Amino acid sequence: MACVYIPVQNSEEEVRVALDQLPRDATDILDILKAEQAPLDLWLIIAREYFKQGKIEQFRQILEEGSSPEIDEYYADVRYERIAILNALGAYYSYLGKIETKQREKEEHFILATQYYNKASRIDMHEPSTWIGKGQLLLAKGDVDQAFAAFKIVLDGDRDNIPALLGQACVEFNRGKYSSSLEMYKRVLQVYPGCPAAVRLGIGLCRYKLGQFDRAKQAFERVLQLDPENVEALVALGIMDLQSNEAYGIRGAMEKMRRAFDIYPYCATALNYLANHFFFTGQHFLVEQLTETALAATTHGSTRAHSYYNLARSYHSKGDYEKAGLYYMASVKEINKPQEFILPFYGLGQVQLKLGDFKSSLSNFEKVLEVYPENCETLKAVAHIYLQLNQTTKAHEALKKATRIDPRDPEAFLDLGELLIATDSGAALDAFKTARNLLKKANEEVSIELLNNIGVLHFERGEFELALQTFKEALGDGIWLKLMDTEPQSDSIGDPIRNTLYQPIDSSLAARKYKDMQLFHNLEKDGISVDLPWDKITTLSNLARLFEQLHKTETASLLYRLILFKFPEYVDAYLRLAAIAKSRNNVPLSIELIHDALQVDDKNPDALCMLGDLELKNDDWLKAKDTFRAAKDASNGKDSYATLCLGNWNYFAAVRSEKRAPKLEATHLEKAKELYTKVLIEHPANMYAANGAGVVLAEKGQFDIAKELFTQVQEAASGSVFVQMPDVWINLAHVHFAQGNFSLAIKMYQNCLRKFYYNTDSQILLYLARTHYEAEQWQDCKKTLLKAIHLAPSNYTLRFDTGVALQKFSASTLQKTKRTVDEVRATVAELKNAVRVFSLLSAASNLQFHGFDEKKIETHVGYCKHLLEAAKVHCDAAELEDQQNRHRLELARQAAIREEESRLAEEQKKVKLEKRKQEDELKKVMQQEQHLERIKEHWKSSGSKRKDRGQSGDEEGGQGERRRRKGSSKKRKRDKKTETHMDDQDEYDDDNANTNYYEPENQVNNQVNNDEDDPQDLLAAAGLEDSDADDDPGAPSAGRRIRGWSESEEDEPEKRPPNSSPVRDNSVDMQLSDGD
Amino acid sequence: MKLAWLRSLETAHQDCVWACTWLPPTDKSSGLLLTGSLDETVKLWNPEDLSLVRTNTGHCLGVVSVAAHPSGRIAASASLDSFIRVFDVESNNTIATLEAPPSEVWQMQFDPRGTTLAVAGGSSASVKLWDTAEWKLVSTLSIPRPEGAKPSDKGNSKKFVLSVAWSPSGRQLACGSMDGSISVFDVQRAKFLHQLEGHTMPVRSLAYSPLDPRVLVSGSDDECIHMYDAEGKTLFSSMSGHSSWVLSVDVSPDGAAIASGSSDRTVRLWDPKMRAAVQTMTNHTDQVWGVKFEAVGGGARGSLLASVSDDKSISLYNYS
Known part of the structure; x- marks a missing residue:
C-alpha cells in the first residue's frame, strides 16, 4: 500500500498517510501539511491522489491552498514545486475548458488556466513543463500557431521532450502536416517505447490521413491491444471498416461503434x-x-x-x-x-x-x-431547376454533360428526353430509346411511363407500327390483348373471350354499342376476370387513340369501354367515344356520352366545348354559346380552346345572323377578332387562332394580309399527325378566288380535297365548281358538280346548281358571234340536260324532300319549258347552220334574248315567292352586296395596319407550345422515377385539344345558287341584256364563304385533361373505391 | 384466301369510273366486264387482256350504275339523269328506257332468276321493281315512314335509298339508305320486314352471301363494314380499318371472303371469321367506287375480282 510520510517538524517522526485512505475532508490533511510545513512535492502528490480518486474538489482545494500567496511567501525559494502546482492547476482548467460545451464557462476556464500558467512563468519563464502546459491550453483553444510556438520553445531546449513532442505532433496534425506529425509520434515511441496507447493512436491517425490504411489499421489494432477500451481507436477502426464497403466490414464497423458507444x-x-x-x-x-x-x-x-x-x-x-x-x-x-x-x-x-x-x-x-x-446527379438536379426557371438551353447543356459523363445512366437520358420533347421530338425519342436500352441491358425493369413516352413519340411522328409495338410492350399481358388482337389466331374459335366478343347483337342496339358495357359483364359472368391495373390506363388510352388513328375504330372503342368499365371516372374515354360517335354522324349518342363525361366532372372544359360544338351542329345556337361560355368559365378563361370556340361562335353568328343587321354583324366580327387576338396573345403559336384572325381579316376584305396569314399557318400546320388543318387550305383558296386568281384557287381546293378528304367532301367540290364557273370552265364545272352529286346524292342544291351551270354554258355559247356546229350541238345537248335536271327537280318537289319551295320549283318548271323551246329553236338553228350561218346566228341571238327575258321574268316572280323559304339565301345575297361595298372601300383604303398582328400571330406557328412540360419537382433519384415521367400523350394533345374547331354542318349554303337568285344580277340583267351580268357577284363575295373550321378536326383529340398527374391521382382514388 | 393482282388498265375511261359488274358467260361469249363512268359511256371489256369490246354511248351526265341479267344477254345502265337504259349485250340495241319520276336511279340489280330488275329509288325512299318481260314497273317497295312522323314532315329524305341487293333465293331484297339504315323486304308479298341498324352514315353498297341467304354485308360512309343476319335482325360483326368511306362491298363466290372498295383508295379483302382485313391492295390512286367478284368461280384457279376507281382505271385480281 502506497503511503507518504509527512515529516513532523523539529522531530525525527513522520506522519504516515496511506494514500488510499485519505480523509474525506481535505482540510484535515491540509492542516497537517501546513502545520508541519511539509515539502511542496508532498502537497502535489496528495492532490494528485485525490484527483486520481475522482475527488476533484479536494484536489482543487489542496492545490489552491498550495498556490496561495502565503505559500509563495513561505516557500519562496522552492521554485520547481510551486511551478508544478500552478501547472497542475493550469492543466486542470485547460481540461475543464476543453470539455465544457457552454461558451462562457469554457472561456472562464481558459482564462483561469492562462492565469495559472502565467503565474508559473513568472516564477521561471524557462520551465519547459509550463510551456508544454501553455501549448496544450492553446491547442485546446484552437490556437494552433501559438501552440506550435510554445511547443517549439520546449523542443528547442530538449528535442526529446515527450509531452512537447506529443503536443507538437498534435499541432502538425491539425495543420494538415500529417507526415511531420507522424515523425513526431514516431520519435516519441523511440524515446519512450512504453508510452501510452494514445501515441499509437496518433500514428494511426496520421497514417490514415496519409492514405496508408493498412498500417493505420495495424496502429489502431495495437492501441486496442494495449487499451481495449480506447474509444478513438475503436471509432477509427470502425470508420475504416465502413470504408471497406463490404457487408462484412460494415457489420464489424457497427459493432465497433457500438462498443465505443458503450464505453463512452x-x-x-x-x-x-x-x-x-x-x-x-x-x-x-x-x-x-x-x-x-x-x-x-x-x-x-x-x-x-x-x-x-x-x-x-x-x-x-x-x-x-x-x-x-x-x-x-x-x-x-x-x-x-x-x-x-x-x-x-x-x-x-x-x-x-x-x-x-x-x-x-x-x-x-x-x-x-x-x-x-462531373457529378451526374447534381447535373441532373441543376438541369431540372433550369427547366423550372425556363432556361432550357442551360438545362439542355447540363443534361448533355450528364449523359456524356455517364453514358450509362438511364436517368439522365430519361430527363434529357423529357426536356427535348417540347423542342425536338426526334432527339427526345433517341434519348428515351437509349434509356430503354440501358435499362434493358442492366436487366432493370423498363417503366411503363418510359415505354408510353416512346410510344407516344412514335405515334406523333407517324410511326404507327412502332408505336403499336411499344404500347403493347408497355401494357404487357392482359385482357386487352384479347380485345385488340385482330390478327388471325388459330385457337380463336374455342376462346371464350372471342366467343363473347363475337356475340351477335341486336341490330337496333348496334348504333348504341359505344355505350355497351354488357360485353364485360358477360365476360365476368363467364368467369373471365376483367382486370386493368390503374397505371396502365394512360397507355391503354393512348393505344386506343392509336387504333383510332389506324381506323380500327371497333378495337379503339372496345379499349375505351374497357377503361370505362373499370374506371367510370375516366372522362377522356367518354370524350373519345363521343368523338368517334360524332365522326360517324351519331350526334345523339355523342351528346349522351358527353353528358356521361359531364356527370363525372361537370366543369370539364373539353367536354363542354365538345358539347357546344355538337349543339352548333344541331343548330342550337344560343345553347351552344352558353356551353362555350361555361367551358371558358370552368377553365378561368385559361383554356384557349374554349376562347377559340367562342370566337368561332361569334364569327358564325356574324355570318349567319338571322336578321340582317349590319351592326350586329360588325359586333360579332369584332368580338370574334377580339377573342382570337386574346388567344394569340397567350399562345402566339396557336395556328387556329391565327386562322380565325385571318378569316376575320378576309371577311373585312383585307385579302393580302389574310393570305399571308393563311400561308404561314399552312406551312406551320404541316408536320404533325395531330395537326390537320384543311380549313386553312380552303381559306387560302377562298382568298385566291376572291382575288380572281382562279387557277391557284382551283389547285388549292383540289389539293385540299385530296390531302384531307380522300376527295369525298362535296362542299369543297362545290367551292371548286364555283371557281370553275367563274373561270368559265363549263365542262370542269359540270363534271365537278356531277361528282359532288355522286358523293352527296340527296343534296338537291347540287342538282339545281348543275342545271344553272349547264344553262349558263349554253347561253354563253349561243351568245358567241362565232361558233361551230359542234359547239351548238353540244350546247343543245347540255340545254336538254338542263331541262332534264330542272324537270326532275320539279317532279321531285312533289315529294317535298329537298326543301325548295314548291312554287319556286313550279316557276322553275315553267322556265325550263321556255328553255326547252329555246333549245328546240337552237336545234333547228344547228341543222341550218351549215347552209345559213348568218341566219342561224340571228336566230340564236333572238333565242338568247328571249331566254334572258323569260328567265328574268321567272326570277322576279320567284324572288317574291321564295322569300319565306329562302330567307337565308336572300340575306346572304344582300350581305354580299354590302360586302361588295365595304370591300370596295377596303380596296381603296385598306392599308397594312393589321399586318403586324398578323405576322406576330404566326411567326412561331411552326413549333408551337403544343407541349407544356408538367413540372414535378425533382427530388432525389429514387423519388424522381415515380414523378417525372411525362406520362402520356395528354400533354401533346393538350393544346391540340385546345385548338379544335368544328364547323357546323348547316353552314352549307348553295353558293352557286346564289348567283341565280342574286338581285344584283336581276338589276344588272335588267339594265343590260348581257346575261354575263350573272358573273358580277364574283370576287368580293367570296369572302363570305371563307370558313374557319373544319369537321375533319372532330376526331382530333378533344380528349385528355391537360395534366397527367391528376389522371394518375384519380386513378388511384378510383382504384380504392373500386376495392370497396 | 388471297388476292393476286393480275392487270390494270389506266385511262379505261375518259373520267371517273363509277360502276362495274360482270356479265355471265353466254353460249356466244365468255364472261365480260361492264363498267360505267362519269364520261357518260358504258364499256364492255374482255377480262383476259382487258381489251375493249365495245363502248356504249347515249347516256347524259355520269353513269352511276350498271347491272347484268343472269342470262348474260341483257344489261342495264343508269345515269345521273335518272334514265335506265336496258340493252342487248351483243347488239347494243336499246331494249327499253326506264324512268319512274320523280324517283332517281342509284344502284340496280337483277334478281337471281332474271325476272325483275330492282332499282334503288333515291329520294322516293323506295325500291322500284321492273318486270323484265314487259319492262313495266310492277311494284314499289317503300320504306315505311318512321312512327310519329308528321305527314307534313318533309318526305322521307333520310331514307333516301342508295343501294339494293337481292338475296340468293330472290325472295328477299335489302336496300340501304342515307341515314345508315338497311331495310329488308319480302318481295313476293311486297312487304317491308324490318330494318337493320348500326350504320350511322349512308350505306352505299350491299351484298348477300351467295351461300348463306341470311348473311348480308354492307359498306357505309362511316368507314365500317357490317355483317348482318338479315333475318334475325342481328349484327354479326362490325369491321373497321378503312380510313374513309366504304363505297362498295362484295362477297366472294365461295362465301368465305369479303372484298371492299373505299374512298381511301384501297381495295381490301376481309376474313369475316377473323373480322379483319387480310389484304390491302393499293394500286388505285383515287376513290374505288366498285368491287365485284365474277359470279361463277373458275374452280381451282379461283375467281376474278374487278375494281374500278375515280382514277379512271380498272384493275383485275385473282381471288383464291
Missing part, C-alpha cells in the same frame, strides 16, 4: 456514425437521439456538420422538408469550405428544390458542382 457514450464521431447507420436502417428515432447527443458533446465544426447533416437527412427522408432545410442549413454553417463536406449542400439543394426555392437550390447545387463538376 459521448464520443461525437461514434455517435455520428451510429446515427448514420440507423439512418440507413430506417430507425429515425435513434438517429435523432444520437445526433442530438453528439451535438451536445462536441464543438468540433466538421463533426457538428456531420451531426446536423444526419439530423437533416433523417427529417428529409421523413418528408419534413422545413426541418430538414433548417438542419442542412445549420450543417452548412459549420462548414468552412464546401470541399470539406459537400453532402449537406446537396441535401439543402434538394430540400430547397422541393420547397420551390429554385434560386437558392441552384446556388447550393452549383457549389456541389464546383467541388464535383
Whole structure:
C-alpha cells in the first residue's frame, strides 16, 4: 500500500498517510501539511491522489491552498514545486475548458488556466513543463500557431521532450502536416517505447490521413491491444471498416461503434456514425437521439456538420422538408469550405428544390458542382431547376454533360428526353430509346411511363407500327390483348373471350354499342376476370387513340369501354367515344356520352366545348354559346380552346345572323377578332387562332394580309399527325378566288380535297365548281358538280346548281358571234340536260324532300319549258347552220334574248315567292352586296395596319407550345422515377385539344345558287341584256364563304385533361373505391 | 384466301369510273366486264387482256350504275339523269328506257332468276321493281315512314335509298339508305320486314352471301363494314380499318371472303371469321367506287375480282 510520510517538524517522526485512505475532508490533511510545513512535492502528490480518486474538489482545494500567496511567501525559494502546482492547476482548467460545451464557462476556464500558467512563468519563464502546459491550453483553444510556438520553445531546449513532442505532433496534425506529425509520434515511441496507447493512436491517425490504411489499421489494432477500451481507436477502426464497403466490414464497423458507444457514450464521431447507420436502417428515432447527443458533446465544426447533416437527412427522408432545410442549413454553417463536406449542400439543394426555392437550390447545387463538376446527379438536379426557371438551353447543356459523363445512366437520358420533347421530338425519342436500352441491358425493369413516352413519340411522328409495338410492350399481358388482337389466331374459335366478343347483337342496339358495357359483364359472368391495373390506363388510352388513328375504330372503342368499365371516372374515354360517335354522324349518342363525361366532372372544359360544338351542329345556337361560355368559365378563361370556340361562335353568328343587321354583324366580327387576338396573345403559336384572325381579316376584305396569314399557318400546320388543318387550305383558296386568281384557287381546293378528304367532301367540290364557273370552265364545272352529286346524292342544291351551270354554258355559247356546229350541238345537248335536271327537280318537289319551295320549283318548271323551246329553236338553228350561218346566228341571238327575258321574268316572280323559304339565301345575297361595298372601300383604303398582328400571330406557328412540360419537382433519384415521367400523350394533345374547331354542318349554303337568285344580277340583267351580268357577284363575295373550321378536326383529340398527374391521382382514388 | 393482282388498265375511261359488274358467260361469249363512268359511256371489256369490246354511248351526265341479267344477254345502265337504259349485250340495241319520276336511279340489280330488275329509288325512299318481260314497273317497295312522323314532315329524305341487293333465293331484297339504315323486304308479298341498324352514315353498297341467304354485308360512309343476319335482325360483326368511306362491298363466290372498295383508295379483302382485313391492295390512286367478284368461280384457279376507281382505271385480281 502506497503511503507518504509527512515529516513532523523539529522531530525525527513522520506522519504516515496511506494514500488510499485519505480523509474525506481535505482540510484535515491540509492542516497537517501546513502545520508541519511539509515539502511542496508532498502537497502535489496528495492532490494528485485525490484527483486520481475522482475527488476533484479536494484536489482543487489542496492545490489552491498550495498556490496561495502565503505559500509563495513561505516557500519562496522552492521554485520547481510551486511551478508544478500552478501547472497542475493550469492543466486542470485547460481540461475543464476543453470539455465544457457552454461558451462562457469554457472561456472562464481558459482564462483561469492562462492565469495559472502565467503565474508559473513568472516564477521561471524557462520551465519547459509550463510551456508544454501553455501549448496544450492553446491547442485546446484552437490556437494552433501559438501552440506550435510554445511547443517549439520546449523542443528547442530538449528535442526529446515527450509531452512537447506529443503536443507538437498534435499541432502538425491539425495543420494538415500529417507526415511531420507522424515523425513526431514516431520519435516519441523511440524515446519512450512504453508510452501510452494514445501515441499509437496518433500514428494511426496520421497514417490514415496519409492514405496508408493498412498500417493505420495495424496502429489502431495495437492501441486496442494495449487499451481495449480506447474509444478513438475503436471509432477509427470502425470508420475504416465502413470504408471497406463490404457487408462484412460494415457489420464489424457497427459493432465497433457500438462498443465505443458503450464505453463512452459521448464520443461525437461514434455517435455520428451510429446515427448514420440507423439512418440507413430506417430507425429515425435513434438517429435523432444520437445526433442530438453528439451535438451536445462536441464543438468540433466538421463533426457538428456531420451531426446536423444526419439530423437533416433523417427529417428529409421523413418528408419534413422545413426541418430538414433548417438542419442542412445549420450543417452548412459549420462548414468552412464546401470541399470539406459537400453532402449537406446537396441535401439543402434538394430540400430547397422541393420547397420551390429554385434560386437558392441552384446556388447550393452549383457549389456541389464546383467541388464535383462531373457529378451526374447534381447535373441532373441543376438541369431540372433550369427547366423550372425556363432556361432550357442551360438545362439542355447540363443534361448533355450528364449523359456524356455517364453514358450509362438511364436517368439522365430519361430527363434529357423529357426536356427535348417540347423542342425536338426526334432527339427526345433517341434519348428515351437509349434509356430503354440501358435499362434493358442492366436487366432493370423498363417503366411503363418510359415505354408510353416512346410510344407516344412514335405515334406523333407517324410511326404507327412502332408505336403499336411499344404500347403493347408497355401494357404487357392482359385482357386487352384479347380485345385488340385482330390478327388471325388459330385457337380463336374455342376462346371464350372471342366467343363473347363475337356475340351477335341486336341490330337496333348496334348504333348504341359505344355505350355497351354488357360485353364485360358477360365476360365476368363467364368467369373471365376483367382486370386493368390503374397505371396502365394512360397507355391503354393512348393505344386506343392509336387504333383510332389506324381506323380500327371497333378495337379503339372496345379499349375505351374497357377503361370505362373499370374506371367510370375516366372522362377522356367518354370524350373519345363521343368523338368517334360524332365522326360517324351519331350526334345523339355523342351528346349522351358527353353528358356521361359531364356527370363525372361537370366543369370539364373539353367536354363542354365538345358539347357546344355538337349543339352548333344541331343548330342550337344560343345553347351552344352558353356551353362555350361555361367551358371558358370552368377553365378561368385559361383554356384557349374554349376562347377559340367562342370566337368561332361569334364569327358564325356574324355570318349567319338571322336578321340582317349590319351592326350586329360588325359586333360579332369584332368580338370574334377580339377573342382570337386574346388567344394569340397567350399562345402566339396557336395556328387556329391565327386562322380565325385571318378569316376575320378576309371577311373585312383585307385579302393580302389574310393570305399571308393563311400561308404561314399552312406551312406551320404541316408536320404533325395531330395537326390537320384543311380549313386553312380552303381559306387560302377562298382568298385566291376572291382575288380572281382562279387557277391557284382551283389547285388549292383540289389539293385540299385530296390531302384531307380522300376527295369525298362535296362542299369543297362545290367551292371548286364555283371557281370553275367563274373561270368559265363549263365542262370542269359540270363534271365537278356531277361528282359532288355522286358523293352527296340527296343534296338537291347540287342538282339545281348543275342545271344553272349547264344553262349558263349554253347561253354563253349561243351568245358567241362565232361558233361551230359542234359547239351548238353540244350546247343543245347540255340545254336538254338542263331541262332534264330542272324537270326532275320539279317532279321531285312533289315529294317535298329537298326543301325548295314548291312554287319556286313550279316557276322553275315553267322556265325550263321556255328553255326547252329555246333549245328546240337552237336545234333547228344547228341543222341550218351549215347552209345559213348568218341566219342561224340571228336566230340564236333572238333565242338568247328571249331566254334572258323569260328567265328574268321567272326570277322576279320567284324572288317574291321564295322569300319565306329562302330567307337565308336572300340575306346572304344582300350581305354580299354590302360586302361588295365595304370591300370596295377596303380596296381603296385598306392599308397594312393589321399586318403586324398578323405576322406576330404566326411567326412561331411552326413549333408551337403544343407541349407544356408538367413540372414535378425533382427530388432525389429514387423519388424522381415515380414523378417525372411525362406520362402520356395528354400533354401533346393538350393544346391540340385546345385548338379544335368544328364547323357546323348547316353552314352549307348553295353558293352557286346564289348567283341565280342574286338581285344584283336581276338589276344588272335588267339594265343590260348581257346575261354575263350573272358573273358580277364574283370576287368580293367570296369572302363570305371563307370558313374557319373544319369537321375533319372532330376526331382530333378533344380528349385528355391537360395534366397527367391528376389522371394518375384519380386513378388511384378510383382504384380504392373500386376495392370497396 | 388471297388476292393476286393480275392487270390494270389506266385511262379505261375518259373520267371517273363509277360502276362495274360482270356479265355471265353466254353460249356466244365468255364472261365480260361492264363498267360505267362519269364520261357518260358504258364499256364492255374482255377480262383476259382487258381489251375493249365495245363502248356504249347515249347516256347524259355520269353513269352511276350498271347491272347484268343472269342470262348474260341483257344489261342495264343508269345515269345521273335518272334514265335506265336496258340493252342487248351483243347488239347494243336499246331494249327499253326506264324512268319512274320523280324517283332517281342509284344502284340496280337483277334478281337471281332474271325476272325483275330492282332499282334503288333515291329520294322516293323506295325500291322500284321492273318486270323484265314487259319492262313495266310492277311494284314499289317503300320504306315505311318512321312512327310519329308528321305527314307534313318533309318526305322521307333520310331514307333516301342508295343501294339494293337481292338475296340468293330472290325472295328477299335489302336496300340501304342515307341515314345508315338497311331495310329488308319480302318481295313476293311486297312487304317491308324490318330494318337493320348500326350504320350511322349512308350505306352505299350491299351484298348477300351467295351461300348463306341470311348473311348480308354492307359498306357505309362511316368507314365500317357490317355483317348482318338479315333475318334475325342481328349484327354479326362490325369491321373497321378503312380510313374513309366504304363505297362498295362484295362477297366472294365461295362465301368465305369479303372484298371492299373505299374512298381511301384501297381495295381490301376481309376474313369475316377473323373480322379483319387480310389484304390491302393499293394500286388505285383515287376513290374505288366498285368491287365485284365474277359470279361463277373458275374452280381451282379461283375467281376474278374487278375494281374500278375515280382514277379512271380498272384493275383485275385473282381471288383464291
